[in-house]
Amino acid sequence: QVQLQESGPGLVRPSGTLSLTCAVSGDSISSDHWWTWVRQPPGKGLEWIGEIFHSGSTNYNPSLKSRVAISLDNSKNQFSLRLTSVTAADTAIYYCTRDPGYCSGGRCYRGHYCEFWGQGTQVTVSS
Amino acid sequence: DIQMTQSPTSLSASVGDRVTITCQATEDIGYYLSWHQQKPGKAPELLLYHASYLQTGVPSRFSGSGSGTDFSFTISSLQPEDVGTYYCQHSVAFGGGTRVEIK
Numbered sequence: 054q055v056q057l058q059e060s061g062p063g064l065v066r067p068s069g070t071l072s073l074t075c076a077v078s079g080d081s082i083s084s085d086h087w088w089t090w091v092r093q094p095p096g097k098g099l100e101w102i103g104e105i106f107h108s109g110s111t112n113y114n115p116s117l118k119s120r121v122a123i124s125l126d127n128s129k130n131q132f133s134l135r136l137t138s139v140t141a142a143d144t145a146i147y148y149c150t151r152d153p154g155y156c157s158g159g160r161c162y163r164g165h166y167c168e169f170w171g172q173g174t175q176v177t178v179s180s
Numbered sequence: 181d182i183q184m185t186q187s188p189t190s191l192s193a194s195v196g197d198r199v200t201i202t203c204q205a206t207e208d209i210g211y212y213l214s215w216h217q218q219k220p221g222k223a224p225e226l227l228l229y230h231a232s233y234l235q236t237g238v239p240s241r242f243s244g245s246g247s248g249t250d251f252s253f254t255i256s257s258l259q260p261e262d263v264g265t266y267y268c269q270h271s272v273a274f275g276g277g278t279r280v281e282i283k
Contacts, residue, residue, distance in 0.1 A: 091274075099216075099224065099267055099274040114272065115181075148223055165271040166214035168235075170223045 055079040057149045057171035065143075065178050071136040074126075075149030075171060082125055083107045087152035087163050088132045090123060092145040093173075100145075104152060105132055106161065139178045146173040182206050184268055186275030192283045199255040201278045203268035206249070212270055213251045215244055218277075219264040227266075228253070258282070 061073035075088070082088060090102040103113035105123045113121050122135045136143060150167035183206045193199050203213065211231040216224040226235045228244040231251055241256045255262055263282055268275040 098277045099269075101272040101274065112272075163271065164229075165212040166226065166229050166269055167216070167224070168226055168229070170225065173223045 055151060055169045057151065057169060059147060059149050059171045059174040061147075061174060061176070063175055063177060065139050065176060067140055067178055067180055069139055069178075071134070071139050071143060071176055071178075073134045073147055073149075073174060073176070074131050075133070076129070076131045077151075078130070080151070082130055082132055083127060085154055085156040085161060087154045088123075088125070089150045089152050089167060090134045091148045091150055091167065091170075093148070094142075094145045102134065102136075102147075104163075106154070108161075141178050144176065144178045146175050148173045182209060182270060182273050184270055184273045184275040186266075186268055186278050188278060189276065190279040190281070192281045193258050194283045195258055195260060197258045199258050199262075199280065201253045201266055201268075203246075203251045203253070203275050204249055205251075205270055208248050209270045211247045213244070213246065214269045215242075215253045216267045216269060217262075217264050218267065222264075224267065255280075 056078045058076045065071045087104045089104040103123050105111045120137045125132050149171045151169045153164035153168045185204045213231045214229040215227045218224040227238050232244045244253045265277045265279045267277050
């Protein structure tokens with residue numbers, strides 16, 4: 054069974070950088086899936102942040118694109134999120150997920166849904 | 181960008197009732213629509229993908245249908261453990277959520 058576990062600081066200062074890691078077990082981040090980040094502000098709905106493929110290809114939410122970066126660490130089978138210049142609006146529970154992409158005929162495709170979710174980690178932006 | 185609109189935003193029903201939630205996309209998304217359940221204080225969990233395929237281990241009282249722009253999600257007989265918020269998803273877009281409560 055695929056399991057994902059987020060980790061990182063629970064408190065970040067305004068204008069600082071939010072850095073989170075997602076440890077993956079039961080699958081390799083080198084497999085033909087997309088690894089994604091989703092967040093949920095207090096009392097609100099889900100917001101897709103971005104994703105990464107084992108090739109290093111990334112896609113980001115246009116509203117966050119100038120501040121976000123997602124990267125892979127193959128040696129530790131984990132992927133990471135970095136969000137710069139944070140404000141109180143970035144306070145949220147952050148989830149890592151797996152999108153069940155696949156490759157066929159020399160092309161790779163996204164599954165277009167979050168198949169497995171981590172338990173989430175609360176990040177508060179405050180001085 | 182594709183937007184997903186869910187309705188209703190909340191509902192209250194009795195145990196054993198049939199409950200239906202709808203999700204509409206702003207353009208044709210084929211069958212690429214999934215449904216997630218988020219119980220209070222917990223992470224979301226996938227219930228259905230590709231509009232109507234039940235994720236492994238999910239009870240058969242949950243079902244989904246639709247294609248193109250209009251989709252629906254049904255709980256055939258509402259149970260107390262079904263309380264929570266339900267979200268539809270297409271790719272990078274989530275619906276606003278539907279809170280389900282027991283009357």
